[in-house]
Amino acid sequence: xTGVTQSPTHLIKTRGQQVTLRCSSQSGHNxxxxxxxxxxxxxxxIFQYYREEENGRGNxxxxxxxxxxxxxxxxxxxxxxxxxxxxxxxxxxSLRGTRATNTEAFxxxxxxxxxx
Amino acid sequence: GDSVTQMEGPxxxxxxxxxxxxCTYTATGYPSLFWYVQYPGEGLxxxxxxxxxxxxxxxxxxxxxxxxxxxxxxxEKGSVQVSDSAVYFCALSYNTGNQFYFGTGTSLTVIP
Numbered sequence: 385x386t387g388v389t390q391s392p393t394h395l396i397k398t399r400g401q402q403v404t405l406r407c408s409s410q411s412g413h414n415x416x417x418x419x420x421x422x423x424x425x426x427x428x429x430i431f432q433y434y435r436e437e438e439n440g441r442g443n444x445x446x447x448x449x450x451x452x453x454x455x456x457x458x459x460x461x462x463x464x465x466x467x468x469x470x471x472x473x474x475x476x477x478s479l480r481g482t483r484a485t486n487t488e489a490f491x492x493x494x495x496x497x498x499x500x
Numbered sequence: 501g502d503s504v505t506q507m508e509g510p511x512x513x514x515x516x517x518x519x520x521x522x523c524t525y526t527a528t529g530y531p532s533l534f535w536y537v538q539y540p541g542e543g544l545x546x547x548x549x550x551x552x553x554x555x556x557x558x559x560x561x562x563x564x565x566x567x568x569x570x571x572x573x574x575x576e577k578g579s580v581q582v583s584d585s586a587v588y589f590c591a592l593s594y595n596t597g598n599q600f601y602f603g604t605g606t607s608l609t610v611i612p
Binding site: 388426428440442474476488489492494 | 504506542543545591599600603604605
């Protein structure tokens with residue numbers, strides 16, 4: 385079991401609504417990445433946060449946004465929810481060192497979002 | 501661009517059978533390669549990794565060798581157990597960022 389915790393575990397929202405998902409990184413980790421895993425698919429990279437700034441983004445529209453807090457926890461916000469946003473959202477934390485390389489990433493158990 | 505292609509499942513094997521799950525990749529640089537495992541209702545767990553060509557990653561009886569000439573990283577295990585039933589994901593990443601490119605996953609069911 386990793387030290388990465390996500391909340392809530394399950395969520396049901398209506399199309400057009402907004403949602404916020406939360407992730408607490410493992411102790412000592414300073415980098416958080418978010419992934420979307422649609423049913424039967426592999427996780428797709430959404431974005432990564434390091435030192436409270438976005439540090440890389442996948443092919444997701446601007447209505448997917450995020451934050452990282454001074455304690456390195458993170459939020460994923462999705463506006464104007466669409467049915468296709470239904471998925472398992474995973475966060476992963478790691479430690480970026482002085483040489484800009486990361487230690488192993490540890491994944492949380494995910495938040496299952498259903499949009500109806 | 502970078503991508504990973506995995507053997508499609510589902511795969512069903514009898515206990516103690518030999519397992520191979522194929523994985524090939526396309527990369528613009530020199531990535532590290534990974535196998536992650538996802539048990540029902542859980543997040544991803546790192547199974548093994550290899551950081552350069554010809555490296556062999558191994559863990560819990562699973563092995564995979566980073567083959568640059570064939571751009572492959574096939575997962576093997578000599579004798580599977582019921583507890584190995586899970587979904588297996590092949591992935592690549594460059595060390596500067598831990599941004600993974602995952603395959604679509606292969607579901608494995610091992611029957612007694």
